[in-house]
Amino acid sequence: MxxxxxxxxxxxxxxxxxxxxxxxxxxxxGGLVGIIILLFFYWISSYVGSWIFEKLNLIFRIQKYAGLxxxxxxFIIRVIMVSIEYFFFKAILLxxxxxxxxxxxxxxxxxxxxxxxxxxFKDNIKFILRGLKIASKSFFKEMIYTLIAIVLGIVPIVxxxxxxxxxxxxxxxxxxxxxxxxxxxxxxxxxxxLKFMKENRITFILGGAIFTIIYFIPIxxxxxxxxxxxxxxxxxxxxxxxxxxxxxx
Numbered sequence: 001m002x003x004x005x006x007x008x009x010x011x012x013x014x015x016x017x018x019x020x021x022x023x024x025x026x027x028x029x030g031g032l033v034g035i036i037i038l039l040f041f042y043w044i045s046s047y048v049g050s051w052i053f054e055k056l057n058l059i060f061r062i063q064k065y066a067g068l069x070x071x072x073x074x075f076i077i078r079v080i081m082v083s084i085e086y087f088f089f090k091a092i093l094l095x096x097x098x099x100x101x102x103x104x105x106x107x108x109x110x111x112x113x114x115x116x117x118x119x120x121f122k123d124n125i126k127f128i129l130r131g132l133k134i135a136s137k138s139f140f141k142e143m144i145y146t147l148i149a150i151v152l153g154i155v156p157i158v159x160x161x162x163x164x165x166x167x168x169x170x171x172x173x174x175x176x177x178x179x180x181x182x183x184x185x186x187x188x189x190x191x192x193x194l195k196f197m198k199e200n201r202i203t204f205i206l207g208g209a210i211f212t213i214i215y216f217i218p219i220x221x222x223x224x225x226x227x228x229x230x231x232x233x234x235x236x237x238x239x240x241x242x243x244x245x246x247x248x249x
Contacts, residue, residue: 003203003240010235011210014228017235021107023227026100031223033096038222091139093226094177098135099128101230105181108234117185130190134180142173171208172201178211178233179204186241200240207233 018024094101109115146166153162176197183193197204207229214225 002243003200003236004206006236006239007203007207007210007232010232010239011207011228013235014231015224017108017111017231018227021111023104023107023231026104026227027223029100030093030097030226034093034222034226035219037092088139091135095132095135097226098132101178101226102128102181104227104230105234106185108231109182109185109238112235112238130180130184134190134193135177138173138176142170145169145173167209167212168205171212172205174208174211175204175233178207178230179237181230182234182237182241203236203240204233207236 018026106117110117146169149162149165149169152165153159179197180188180193183196188196210232211225211229214228215221217225
């Protein structure tokens with residue numbers, strides 16, 4: 001319960017930390033990248049929708065109802081594409097923002113712990129590459145487990161819980177991308193980072209769920225979600241590490 005409280009408190013104080021560290025410009029960067037990705041998928045959905053309509057029109061000769069059917073087809077395709085966009089959003093966005101997240105996470109640790117790091121350019125490139133690797137691996141694992149959950153949807157009774165299961169899976173794997181920046185600075189190996197995640201899975205699932213809920217707020221969620229979450233996860237990870245060290249003494 002204490003660790004869960006850490007996560008809730010960290011999200012509540014995240015905006016205050018962002019203001020005090022003068023990182024509010026981060027909303028613009030995270031939001032801009034997220035909106036560009038969203039607009040790209042929206043454009044693709046229009047193109048794909050028009051192409052599908054033309055093919056159907058050639059087969060079924062539906063020019064008479066062209067206007068209405070074209071609108072319906074494009075609308076359906078857009079809904080599907082936005083759903084796909086959300087699934088791919090995390091891998092794309094978190095991958096692009098890896099250098100940005102690394103910087104903010106380090107600033108938050110300095111603010112909370114007073115820790116100073118003198119990383120070389122080579123070190124920072126290594127952190128970015130590890131962030132990209134973590135984002136890619138967590139995405140593929142998430143995709144595999146999500147597909148398994150979808151297959152379970154054909155089982156009666158079990159299918160009732162599939163949406164909740166998918167939400168939990170996605171929330172857990174989202175958290176990988178936010179936690180590892182802090183652990184990397186503490187010289188955790190990829191295996192040690194994974195072990196740390198598993199030891200605190202409930203707390204990080206909660207954090208990933210909060211990120212997901214924030215993201216679903218139209219426009220605002222895309223702007224504030226990534227920055228608030230990296231601050232909240234960094235703060236929570238530091239608190240858990242301090243608690244772990246205190247228990248050892």
